[in-house]
Amino acid sequence: MKNSFILLSALIILFLISSCNNADSSKSDPGVPVIFDTDANNELDDQHALAYLLLNDQTFNVLGVTVNATYSGGEIDEHVKEAQRVVNLVGWKEKVAVIKGANGDFTEIREHLSEKEFDGSEAVDFIIQEAMKKRKEKLVLLPVGKLTNVALALEKKPSIAKKVRIVWLGANYPEPGEYNLENDTAALNFILKTEVPFEMVTVRYGLDSGTAYVKAKRKNIYIRMPGMGPVVDEPVTGRHGGTFTCFGDYSIDLFRHINHLEDGCFRSLFDMAAVAIVKDPTWAETSEIPSPLYNDNNWVEQPGNSRTITIWENFNADAIMTDFYSTLEGASTTEAVGD
Numbered sequence: 001m002k003n004s005f006i007l008l009s010a011l012i013i014l015f016l017i018s019s020c021n022n023a024d025s026s027k028s029d030p031g032v033p034v035i036f037d038t039d040a041n042n043e044l045d046d047q048h049a050l051a052y053l054l055l056n057d058q059t060f061n062v063l064g065v066t067v068n069a070t071y072s073g074g075e076i077d078e079h080v081k082e083a084q085r086v087v088n089l090v091g092w093k094e095k096v097a098v099i100k101g102a103n104g105d106f107t108e109i110r111e112h113l114s115e116k117e118f119d120g121s122e123a124v125d126f127i128i129q130e131a132m133k134k135r136k137e138k139l140v141l142l143p144v145g146k147l148t149n150v151a152l153a154l155e156k157k158p159s160i161a162k163k164v165r166i167v168w169l170g171a172n173y174p175e176p177g178e179y180n181l182e183n184d185t186a187a188l189n190f191i192l193k194t195e196v197p198f199e200m201v202t203v204r205y206g207l208d209s210g211t212a213y214v215k216a217k218r219k220n221i222y223i224r225m226p227g228m229g230p231v232v233d234e235p236v237t238g239r240h241g242g243t244f245t246c247f248g249d250y251s252i253d254l255f256r257h258i259n260h261l262e263d264g265c266f267r268s269l270f271d272m273a274a275v276a277i278v279k280d281p282t283w284a285e286t287s288e289i290p291s292p293l294y295n296d297n298n299w300v301e302q303p304g305n306s307r308t309i310t311i312w313e314n315f316n317a318d319a320i321m322t323d324f325y326s327t328l329e330g331a332s333t334t335e336a337v338g339d
Contacts, residue, residue, distance in 0.1 A: 031061035032140055032278065035127060037101070038065065038271070039145030039183075040083035041073035041239070044254040048216075049144055049271035050086045051229065051247045052324055054096070055331040059279050062092075063130050066123035068101045068145050070183045076103040082239055089247040090331070091230040099123045102148040106155075106187035109148070113156045120149055127153040131160035138197070140278060144169040144271035145180055151187035154194055161196035169201045169211065169274035173311060176298050178203050185294050192291050192309070199286075199310040201274040211273040214317045215266040216324075218255050225251045228328040248328060269324070276320040277312055285314040 036053055040046045053060055067083050069076040077100075084098045101123030102109060112118035127149060131139050141164050143150050150168075154161055170180035170188075180203075181188055191198055204210025228248025235243035236250070240257045244250040261267055277284045290305035 031057065031059055033061045033063055033130075033135055033137065034140045034142055034278070035063050035130060036065045036275075037068065037123070037141060037143035037145065037149050038083055039068050039070040039073050039079055039180075040086065041079040041081070042070050042145065042179075043072070044251075044258055044267065045269045045271040046144055047082065047086045047247075047254060048251065048269050048324070049275050050083065051090050051251075052272050052327055053142075053275045054087070054090050054092050055229065055327050056275075056279060062096050063139075064126055065096060065098045066101045066126060066149050067098060068120070068123070068148050069103045070145050070179070072179075076100060085236050085238065085250070086247065088234070088236050089229065089232060089244060089250055091232050093232075093234075099126050102146075102152065104148075105146070105184045106148050106151045106190060109152060110155055113152065120152060123149045124152045124156060128157045128160055131157070131163045135163075138163060138165040140164070141166045142274060142278065143167075143180075144274055146183035147180075147187035147191055148184045151184075151190045154191065154196060158194075161194060165197040165199070166191065167199045167201060167274060167278055169203070169271050171200050171202055172204050172210070173200055173202055173292075174299055175204070176294075178205070181294065189293055189295075192293055193307075195307060197310075198291075199312060201277065201284075201312040203270055204313075209313045211270040211315055212268045214270070214273040214276075214315050214320050215262070215268050216255075216321065218258075218261060218265045218267065221255045222252055224325055225249070225328070227332065228325075229331050230333045246332075248332075269321075272324060273315050273317075273320055276323060277315070280319075280323075283316040283319050284312045287311050287313075 038046045065083050067079045069079050073079055080100050099122050102120030104119050109119050141150050172178045202210040205212050225248035229246045231246050235245050237243055238253050288308045288310055290302050291307045291309045293300045
């Protein structure tokens with residue numbers, strides 16, 4: 001009898017330990033740690049990417065939203081305002097910070113990194129602070145604009161290179177050009193020369209092999225997006241005026257005001273595809289290449305380079321767009337979400 005009691009007690013203790021371990025495991029694994037780096041006021045794909053990212057909180061642990069300025073979206077404060085609008089519209093106002101980053105470019109800012117404050121210092125210091133924290137997996141830096149904030153962080157604190165994975169939406173590789181690339185080629189080349197995991201999610205305007213192929217038809221946005229996403233109790237004033245209480249209605253307004261649509265009234269959601277392939281890598285194809293450089297508006301291949309980077313291409317546009325709409329529909333609420 002005594003032995004049976006001891007055995008039963010041991011089993012109970014083991015069960016309790018197992019339960020505690022399982023509870024701790026769920027707490028310590030809240031999702032893929034991500035910092036989203038955006039030029040949010042540029043077009044309309046950044047906004048859709050950010051909403052999609054935040055509403056996939058079962059997959060991602062979004063630590064912060066850092067912001068930079070590119071030349072079509074105005075000064076840095078305009079980009080900060082637009083990112084904050086989206087954060088507020090999906091009910092994340094109190095959950096994640098929007099952090100001001102670089103207005104200028106890498107070359108002009110890097111000389112001031114030793115100063116306490118410099119152009120972009122808030123975002124740069126935030127990236128470094130989060131990268132230095134101990135984690136089970138690498139921090140994903142997900143820049144969908146120019147690479148200035150990320151390059152400055154690597155320059156200021158080189159040791160973070162071993163702690164991060166950079167997934168950048170940019171480049172028409174192997175063809176030249178592309179908006180994000182052209183906004184700060186020095187930042188791109190700095191990263192290409194740095195031993196840090198670097199992945200280029202290709203754009204490739206007009207081709208079906210890049211994120212340009214991941215498109216939303218304006219008619220479908222008008223039909224599917226009304227009322228989509230959490231409803232917030234504090235109306236948000238949009239970039240083009242008007243007030244909104246959910247991202248779906250704001251999405252419609254963004255599409256209504258866009259200046260250029262592709263044939264068939266489509267608009268590419270480039271940045272949103274970059275979020276999608278981190279969520280599900282099977283939605284695109286990857287290849288590893290020796291790291292090239294970008295000089296005089298052309299790629300310079302370095303076939304003997306031991307440093308390699310990853311190229312993302314051939315995106316499953318149907319799967320990505322289906323998941324985007326499903327995410328917004330799944331996050332929809334009939335009651336207002338408070339701050």
